[in-house]
Amino acid sequence: MPEITITLPDGSARTLADGATGADLAADIGPGLAKAALVVEVDGEPHDLATPLPDGAKVRFLTSRDPEVLEHIRHSTAHVLAQAVLELWPGATFAGGPPIEDGFYYDFELPGGATFTEEDFERIDARMREIIAADQSFERFELPLDQAKELMADHPYKQTFMDLAAAGDDADGEVSSGEVISFYRNGDGFVDMCRGPHVPSTGRLGHFQLTRTGGAYFRGSEENPMLQRIYAAAFADKKELRAHLHRLEEAAKRDHRKLGVELDLFSFPEEVGSGLAVFHPKGGIIRRLMEDYSRQRHEEAGYEFVYSPHISKSNLFETSGHLQWFADGMFPPMQLDHDHDGGSTDYYLKPMNCPFHILIFKNRQRSYRELPLRMFEFGSVYRYEKSGVVHGLTRVRGMTQDDAHIFTTKDQMVDELESILLFVLDLLRDYGLDDFYLELSTKPDGKAVGTDDEWDEATAALRSVAEKMDIELVMDPGGGAFYGPKISVQARDAIGRTWQMSTIQVDFQLPQRFEMTYIGPDGERHRPIMIHRALFGSVERFFAVLLEHYAGAYPAWLAPEQVRILPVSEAHADYAHEVAAELRGHGFRIEVAAADETLGNRIRRAKGEKLPYVLVVGDDDVAHRTVGVNPRGNEVERDVPLGGFIERLGADVAAKR
């Protein structure tokens, strides 16, 4: 009988009968592994355990402890979801169902255009658990394209995937491009097209939870029909699933929209309009402190401060190209300045600040000696976001950008880009964010101005600077603005979520469109290069990011109320106010909570408002000029000398703690 030899990860070899599968090998090694193995990796490629092993292969088993097995668990669970839905809705059809971070989704089209409801989740979940309890095995088989399409005759979306793959477009990852299409059949005959591998049987699954449902365009295009998508979380074991669900709860608790209400920071009055925020006094303090510090740092870094109006005649945005390329994102025009012939002039709310800064540059002749010329503005812009995308402070229709435009010579560009990026990262760290990666966005398909050479040059400049930073760099092909490529700084917050923060964009286009020039040392006119740069992105979004990052517990330098002083009884009120006055004299933000409620309740309120410090003052403190210090997140300290506390708070603020 012919034999094959297999090498294991520890370098040892095993001999098996020809035709032996991964499962056979696992059983040969031991019953523990046979039970635990989910997928077999043959020469680095994942396969089903039922796959016969080739002679001489290097083989490794993946169990629930291997992180790379998660995608196979998720893919297999998605298959069970599809099985359940197609059983429960006769006549339903299905499209794609890939694994994603933390789980998977699957897209369906239900008969009669029906949609999923929350109650449906229970039925689907119950049916999925029945399928899992039945421990049906997944069996792979392959068919040539024509037979495959016949098998999926009732499922046009699957056929589309096959056609795309046959044409060499496997961007959807649903099917491997090639001569044959692979399928998986379950114990009771359900078949789904899939490139695999799957876990051996449904019994190996079960740590999942259906989470959300919603419409989703087929293959992500607005041109295509809308399908019904179900999202689920799925993990290798119960503990991981529970930990993930717990993380979701924690994230929900620090949702800036919820904290904004609880801490009385901002609101979106319905009377004003969708996506238009008002900041309340406490939110106003935080925002002003954020802006003040930014202003100070920009001043130190050689930026000059400018101001521009919120509206402009249409000519400006015609010259800039915004009306050609960005009109969808702009509020419709106001027609003003009517003349006798019935003509009028269109005025637009500005969606960006750059054209105004260019006009400031152009207001007089500029010399190379003035470059780099750095203009900064907290510029409020308005964008007509589509109704479905407005979201808290992170996606609004009126926002203020901490916007700067830097005009340089070509020679200065790379150095300037580097110093901007260093400046941005340094400043973000001061606000408490210190975990970053960079994203380089390149020329968008079709929707861009300028030549390929210009784009290549600008992209190369950005790349060279990004690579110097010793920070992870990822590519975002086609993600640039219409006028140039960009680097964006992505920051991870306290619970690991990433937010797009700063963007730095190189722009050769607007200087051309506006025919900007400066006089060089040679006495000739030259064209400057423009760098667009926003650090917060928008003040509103950055506000939201910091609020969620700190979960409302702002460091002392940003806290709207840094200290609340609680006299134990009314007898200590005078001393409390004396302490408050002294602290205010040092520039701190202080309130006194009078003793008309119990001390315990006043402590509780102050804690709910997440103040950095609560001071309690009673008889002992009046006698010795001390305070009782109750710091956020730490133990209570008694008999602290007032002077010592003032120093400590000053140190917190200075260190931005």
Add this chain to the structure above:
RNA sequence: GCCCGAGUAGCUCAGUUGGCAGAGCAGCUGUCUUGUAAACAGCAGGUCAGGAGUUCGAUUCUCCUCUCGGGCUCCA
């Protein structure tokens, strides 16, 4: 913009065959005078998102609009 869901007091939420609108917290007024996470009592608070329709009667049923939430697409 598209698919789905929701909107009741400042906040969190009750409110069924369509019949006078409720609680807790917050607020206000008293009383209590407190040493580290909920003292006690009382009062006030609502065009039930807005507008049409059906009905003797609509918070409840229907339609439209607005706003919000979850997705898709888009994006700072």
